Every structure is written in C-alpha cells, then in structure tokens.
Amino acid sequence: KAGVTQTPRYLIKTRGQQVTLSCSPISGHRSVSWYQQTPGQGLQFLFEYFSETQRNKGNFPGRFSGRQFSNSRSEMNVSTLELGDSALYLCASSLGGNRFEKLFFGSGTQLSVL
Amino acid sequence: DAKTTQPNSMESNEEEPVHLPCNHSTISGTDYIHWYRQLPSQGPEYVIHGLTSNVNNRMASLAIAEDRKSSTLILHRATLRDAAVYYCILRDEDGKLIFGQGTELSVKP
Numbered sequence: 001k002a003g004v005t006q007t008p009r010y011l012i013k014t015r016g017q018q019v020t021l022s023c024s025p026i027s028g029h030r031s032v033s034w035y036q037q038t039p040g041q042g043l044q045f046l047f048e049y050f051s052e053t054q055r056n057k058g059n060f061p062g063r064f065s066g067r068q069f070s071n072s073r074s075e076m077n078v079s080t081l082e083l084g085d086s087a088l089y090l091c092a093s094s095l096g097g098n099r100f101e102k103l104f105f106g107s108g109t110q111l112s113v114l
Numbered sequence: 115d116a117k118t119t120q121p122n123s124m125e126s127n128e129e130e131p132v133h134l135p136c137n138h139s140t141i142s143g144t145d146y147i148h149w150y151r152q153l154p155s156q157g158p159e160y161v162i163h164g165l166t167s168n169v170n171n172r173m174a175s176l177a178i179a180e181d182r183k184s185s186t187l188i189l190h191r192a193t194l195r196d197a198a199v200y201y202c203i204l205r206d207e208d209g210k211l212i213f214g215q216g217t218e219l220s221v222k223p
Contacts, residue, residue: 004157033210043158043201043213056210090157092211099146099205100165105157 002026004093004106012112018079021109023091025072029104031055031097032074034066037088037108046089049074050097078111086113118202123218126192134187134217136202141182146205149176149187151198152216158201161187197221 005024013019025032033048033056045058049068066076072093078085088110092103119137126132138147146165150158162169162176164185169176175188189196201216 031209035211035213042215043211045210045212048210056208058210092157097209099144099207099209100163101209102148102160102163103150103158103211104160105150107155107157 004091004104006089006091006106006109008109009107010110010112012114013081014114015081015083017081018077019081019111020075020077021089021091021111023074023076023093023106025074025091025093026104029093029095030072031094032068032072033092033094033097033103034074034076035090035092036060037090038086043090046076048097055097081113083113085111087111117212118204118214120200120202120214120217122215123220126189126196126219126221128194128221128223129191132189132192132196132219132221134189134200134202134219135184136186137184138202138204139183141204142206144207147176147178147182147185148203148205148211149174149200150203150211151196151200153195153198161200163205192219192221194221194223 034046048056068074088108090108092105094101148163149161152158177186199216
C-alpha cells in the first residue's frame, strides 16, 4: 500500500509569488490535514479536510488556503509569499480524522522563499 | 486547546530501556493521548496511542496515569535508529493534532 505522497519535494519561490503544494493520501483515507514546521515555531496545524469540506482550521492568515478533491487528494495554496513562509509543509492522512485514529504523514515539501 | 509538557531532551544508552514522560494536566475525558516521532528529514511517524488503559505494540508501550494527567512512552530496548524527536499530543474531539516542542532523544552506542 502506497504511503502519503507529497509533491514537489523542494520548492524555491520569491516574495510575492504564490505556490501550490499537493498531497495524495493513502488509498481509502478521506481525511487530510496540513502542518507547517519551522525551527522557531515547531509543528503547527494549518487545516483539515474531510470529504471535500474544511473541517478544522488553525491560526494562519487567509493567504493560506486549501482544498480537497473527490478522490481525497488535497492541495494547499499560499498566496503573496513572505520570507517567513519558508518552512517544511507536511500533510497527513487518516481514515476519518477521528481522535482515536492514527495519522500517516508524508515526507513534506520544503519551501524556501527568497 | 489541550497542551502537553515534555522535557526538551533526553539521553539513553543503546539496548537500555527509555522512559519518555509527558504531562497533560488539562486533559479532558475524551482526549486521546498520541505519540509520534520524527527522524531527521522525515515526516512524523505514528508510535502509539491510548485513552485510559496502558497500551503495547511492536514499537513501544504507553503507560497512562490513573488520573490521566500524565503518561510515559516506554521504548524497551533503545537502538540507534530510535534517535528522534518524540511528540506527545492530545487529540480532542475535533481530531486535530496540536504539537508541543517534543523531546529530542539521543541514543549512545
């Protein structure tokens, strides 16, 4: 069974640009959540999607958005990039996003904003 | 959001047991206790989780205090491959994970 796949693995952008990251969950998983990891702030929850609907959202500005498709694949978008958006972006999938389920993480997309 | 407190770092010798503590005094009755670990340059990896009773799996054991205000992850025989950052997380009815700073475990040969 294939794991969680994130593309691209590395990305370099400049300030003001926008970026789209992709996450393919494990087959059969309907919940996808996104996290930002930086050395200063650690791992922070961005949002969670279940059956194409955003179910939870963390404390990030509106420049961060996401969506989920009918096949459960998810994308997140960051508009008007800032230097502080440089981070490892991780996605995780689970069957239903319930608190008693385990999450499976991808290897992440390393975003560098210059 | 419920929070957890862990030591910043711990050291262990190879092939010895390791006990990683976690305090979660604000835990609610329905919060699950999850442990994940993150090796360098990788995404977090599930280790174990539980609600009230102690749990065992092939990777580790989870000991939960009777009042549920603390828990301990037990690695029975540490190996060099167990060197990682270990996160203790409470997962509430919303299901989202709120990570703390975690414990960086180093294992000496």
